[in-house]
Amino acid sequence: MESKILCQNWRRALERWAIPDGILSLAVDSPWKLSPDRFAPSESRAGSPTVLKIREMLEWSKEPGTRSVLDVGCGAGGVSLLVLSDLESLIAVDSSPEMLESFKSHFDEFDNINVNLRLVQGSWVSVADEVGRAGVVVCANVLYNVPDPCEFIIKLDNAAMTGVVLEIHESHPHSVASAAWKHFWNLDRPVEPTGGQLLEIVESLGLAPGSLKFRMDNYLEPPANRELVQSMRRRLCLDPSRDDELEQFLANHPIEQPVSRLIWWMK
DSSP: OOHHHHHHHHHHHHHTTOOOHHHHTTOSSOTTOOOGGGGSOOGGGTTSHHHHHHHHHHHHOOSTTOSEEEEETOTTSTTGGGGGGGOSEEEEEESOHHHHHHHHHHHHHHOSSOOEEEEEESOHHHHHHHHOOEEEEEEESOGGGOSOHHHHHHHHHHHEEEEEEEEEESBOGGGGGHHHHHHHHOOOOOOOOBHHHHHHHHHHTTOOOEEEEEEGGGSSOOOOHHHHHHHHHHHTTOOGGGHHHHHHHHHHSOOOOOEEEEEEEEO
16 A cells, blocks of 8 residues: 555544543643653663664664764653763754753763764754754654654655664553543543554555564553552543542553554665
């Protein structure tokens, strides 16, 4: 199937994740808000397939300027800062100034070899042409926020000198709350798009990706119970007065963290 149709299907599938206005209007906090702490670097993730693949590509990089990473949707540095010791330069792109501020703070903690850092605020498609290129382009857990992955991926590929590494949940990150949505709101949530569909899109663009699936919870510390309740409450647009009820529901219906998919290709 041609890439245009696949990307149209992706967009339509994402649109079905919209929260009904009648529920959204009751939310105390935005259900889509992301905390920088969730995207901070953790040594427990250093052995993940994503980080290992980036290191492998960096070892492959022999040309001048290729010992570099461009991190698109960098968050607080949860991926690229784990390979900082392998780099000469690092470009971090994110649309959130809060995320970039957190990224810089963690960079200052991790950097002991004077890596050249450049921070760029803006959406990837809007800033891609001015950002420049890097040896390895990394984009972790961003694509479910991208309505047109075709243009997005093409610009990732154009920016890479050695290769591209993508990480994405196999199912939408909010799918972990689907049972709770049914319980609290009697609302059925979608099951698409998926990481497998993203792989099809990459292939349709004429690229030759490798792919594997892995359990991210093997590489991340589980959240504290109270933190989990607060996060789920935001996602479900519930009032804090429902915390005890939500905590009981989660105790009876433990969340199974989604499988992650790694997609990569060489130039």
